[in-house]
């Protein structure tokens with residue numbers, strides 16, 4: 001008789017043998033600049049908490065207060081009995097922050113992409129994606145019955161080529177949907193959204209940008225990539241993002257026209273069929289928007305520290321790739337080297353994880369650092385010193 005579950009252990013062990021399994025590091029306490037990881041106080045250098053908001057007193061107080069006034073669960077999915085005043089207030093405030101007509105909040109960014117993309121394009125349509133788009137976009141595209149095409153990473157001329165070919169061979173497509181990450185999380189490069197949007201316009205395509213790593217980072221006061229390039233909503237119709245990165249909490253969202261929002265909540269199964277945010281989550285997200293509006297210094301600080309760190313690393317001889325954002329990869333080559341560097345950094349009290357194949361090419365293994373506005377000047381110098389020391393020991397620089 002065949003054992004129906006033997007594959008579980010076999011496949012897991014195969015990952016372990018290939019050194020491709022995830023070994024989780026456990027934080028006891030908040031994701032703060034200095035955090036406690038497996039009993040060691042280390043400097044956090046790889047979280048997505050760009051602005052330090054996940055441990056900001058205003059957000060914590062808002063969450064605690066909402067738990068007192070609204071409880072810890074919403075009790076239902078949004079369309080039935082799970083929409084509270086806090087959820088609607090969050091959507092109003094987010095739309096205002098984004099200068100959009102309307103916004104819609106989902107449970108996560110992943111749920112947004114997985115729920116919305118297959119509704120925006122289906123049978124008889126085509127989705128055209130950047131080849132390096134995030135996994136949640138890839139899954140959203142897979143759930144769609146639309147035809148699929150990819151263009152070369154960050155290459156608007158190649159997108160134009162794909163759109164021309166599409167028009168030539170299948171002029172009968174009902175809709176064309178172009179999707180790109182705003183900031184690509186492995187290299188920190190920014191999508192050429194203006195050229196993408198213009199290509200979209202000339203072909204009558206809808207443009208969808210996933211700004212998970214651009215919000216709180218790019219644009220006026222951290223309003224994201226659409227603001228960064230000064231684009232209008234007739235060019236980029238769907239602006240998607242997350243509260244789990246620079247906003248410091250959790251939750252996905254989409255902003256654009258009122259019609260986009262009305263369509264999206266009536267059609268996205270992830271929104272319709274999954275419990276809504278607990279009130280403390282909605283309240284903390286509201287407070288995050290408040291902080292971004294009232295304390296623009298966090299975004300400025302993020303960029304100051306980013307520039308300082310990038311310069312010091314380049315001066316020390318590290319390969320820092322071509323990032324344009326606070327994500328700075330320290331590219332070392334082989335996977336083994338990246339793991340050794342991460343381990344040595346941890347001993348030197350800097351917490352930064354390696355990113356290796358298959359997430360990046362085999363010879364481009366790296367430590368991915370992400371700057372955090374809550375770090376002090378001394379913290380950043382501490383990290384630079386640790387990188388230089390470990391890099392010299394391991395003959396990387």
Ligand SMILES: *Cc1c(COP(=O)(O)O)cnc(C)c1O
Nearest residue numbers: 108109110134136212242244251
């Ligand atoms: C992190 C990320 C997501 C997922 O967002 P969550 O809210 O954490 O589910 C989606 N897209 C991109 C580009 C991301 O980096």
